[in-house]
Amino acid sequence: MSAPLWIPTRRAGLDRLAAFLPRAGRTYARERNVDRGPEDRANVSALSPWIRRRLITEEEVLAAVLARHGYANAEKFIQEICWRTYWKGRLELRPSVLTRFDDERIALEARLAEERELARAVERATAGETGIACFDAWARELLATGYLHNHARMWFASVWIFTLRLPWQIGADFFFKHLLDADPASNTLSWRWVGGLQTRGKHYLARADNIRSYTEGRFDPRGLLSEDARPLPDEGAPPPIVPLPPADPVPHETVALLLTEEDLHPESLGIECDVCAVAALASPPIAGAERPAARFGAGAIEDGLRRATAHFDARCDGVLVDGDALLAWARGCGARTVVTAYPPTGLIARELARTEAALARDGIRLARIRRAWDDAAWPHATSGFFAFKERIPKLLDRIAARTSNA
Numbered sequence: 001m002s003a004p005l006w007i008p009t010r011r012a013g014l015d016r017l018a019a020f021l022p023r024a025g026r027t028y029a030r031e032r033n034v035d036r037g038p039e040d041r042a043n044v045s046a047l048s049p050w051i052r053r054r055l056i057t058e059e060e061v062l063a064a065v066l067a068r069h070g071y072a073n074a075e076k077f078i079q080e081i082c083w084r085t086y087w088k089g090r091l092e093l094r095p096s097v098l099t100r101f102d103d104e105r106i107a108l109e110a111r112l113a114e115e116r117e118l119a120r121a122v123e124r125a126t127a128g129e130t131g132i133a134c135f136d137a138w139a140r141e142l143l144a145t146g147y148l149h150n151h152a153r154m155w156f157a158s159v160w161i162f163t164l165r166l167p168w169q170i171g172a173d174f175f176f177k178h179l180l181d182a183d184p185a186s187n188t189l190s191w192r193w194v195g196g197l198q199t200r201g202k203h204y205l206a207r208a209d210n211i212r213s214y215t216e217g218r219f220d221p222r223g224l225l226s227e228d229a230r231p232l233p234d235e236g237a238p239p240p241i242v243p244l245p246p247a248d249p250v251p252h253e254t255v256a257l258l259l260t261e262e263d264l265h266p267e268s269l270g271i272e273c274d275v276c277a278v279a280a281l282a283s284p285p286i287a288g289a290e291r292p293a294a295r296f297g298a299g300a301i302e303d304g305l306r307r308a309t310a311h312f313d314a315r316c317d318g319v320l321v322d323g324d325a326l327l328a329w330a331r332g333c334g335a336r337t338v339v340t341a342y343p344p345t346g347l348i349a350r351e352l353a354r355t356e357a358a359l360a361r362d363g364i365r366l367a368r369i370r371r372a373w374d375d376a377a378w379p380h381a382t383s384g385f386f387a388f389k390e391r392i393p394k395l396l397d398r399i400a401a402r403t404s405n406a
């Protein structure tokens with residue numbers, strides 16, 4: 001299981017989980033920070049592309065790990081899964097952070113068109129041509145595979161911001177375009193955390209001896225890194241917390257089911273009514289269909305459609321390219337309710353919000369079903385992870401209760 005095979009199906013995700021499970025306990029806690037390179041990922045799960053799309057869900061990963069190792073032995077791995085839940089909740093409660101990021105990124109792209117020197121520096125960084133061997137190797141690895149070890153992501157972002165002095169928003173966008181697990185919450189908020197914007201005044205500085213040690217000597221950027229840089233300038237007051245919008249109840253009437261890359265396990269969404277048709281809304285296009293991330297996303301949607309049509313014994317209406325195609329489909333699909341998994345803050349949520357009013361004008365309701373896990377966890381992501389972490393045992397009780405009732 002060393003070099004992951006990135007096969008975009010639920011089956012492949014479950015196989016990867018089964019293969020990793022024996023190492024998810026104390027072995028993971030001991031070895032997880034080591035980046036041995038793309039050919040050896042045995043010390044981490046490499047499950048993020050599947051978890052990101054909920055081809056496999058956090059709850060089922062946690063249930064499997066708890067059953068195998070118990071809480072005390074698997075605490076570290078459980079916490080990492082919960083980091084994802086935390087970031088999702090954190091952004092859900094402060095969606096304006098993403099709006100601000102998008103505005104700043106767009107403004108910076110305009111600046112790149114004007115400032116040739118800056119544009120060339122970004123080109124060198126994203127092509128892996130800076131002359132800092134570790135950084136260049138990570139850039140090339142990301143382009144070729146779509147995956148980077150967590151520690152490499154931290155080092156990369158830190159070198160980008162503090163050594164190369166490039167705008168963090170352009171780096172976050174580079175990650176977002178190429179990561180197989182690209183996620184608006186985990187990615188944007190992690191870049192902010194590295195820069196010192198997320199936990200105010202606390203930034204992450206990549207250090208040469210740390211890189212040498214945790215790459216087991218593969219890299220040694222001694223003398224090349226800014227190891228005493230200051231955090232990025234403070235942004236002022238943090239954005240206000242907005243309460244979670246209410247989720248919709250699971251419908252009882254006949255529905256049409258809409259899949260998105262936000263959640264591709266509709267079998268566990270709690271839908272028990274008749275499903276007459278299934279379609280998937282494609283994620284808004286990002287240039288470069290040949291990127292590994294684009295291939296993984298398209299394959300994952302195909303897998304979701306295949307499973308959903310079999311599970312619900314429904315017609316498959318294929319992939320809808322945008323909200324207008326969704327509208328046309330919904331009008332003719334034979335149901336007055338389109339049900340979908342709740343889309344967290346991001347591009348899909350925006351596209352659905354854009355289409356909802358037009359659907360309503362035609363008497364079609366969009367029902368967003370939120371998972372009980374998210375409902376239980378997200379409201380607690382109000383401050384730092386430390387406070388959130390205290391809630392983990394209670395969250396896990398839910399899983400234990402469900403497992404014992406099953």
Ligand SMILES: Cc1cc2nc3c(=O)[nH]c(=O)nc-3n(C[C@H](O)[C@H](O)[C@H](O)COP(=O)(O)OP(=O)(O)OC[C@H]3O[C@@H](n4cnc5c(N)ncnc54)[C@H](O)[C@@H]3O)c2cc1C
Pocket residue numbers: 032044045046047048049051052080081082083084085087148149150151153154157175179181182183184186187188190191194
């Ligand atoms: C700058 C930066 C950008 C990142 N961008 C993303 C992103 O777009 N999408 C993404 O899923 N993760 C992101 N991460 C978090 C983390 O690096 C990846 O989740 C992890 O490396 C995935 O590899 P894995 O599955 O082998 O993780 P493992 O170590 O095996 O962890 C198990 C699972 O826990 C979750 N997880 C672990 N660490 C984190 C973390 N720090 N934050 C959130 N979830 C975590 C993931 O779902 C992961 O699959 C980012 C981290 C940094 C520093």
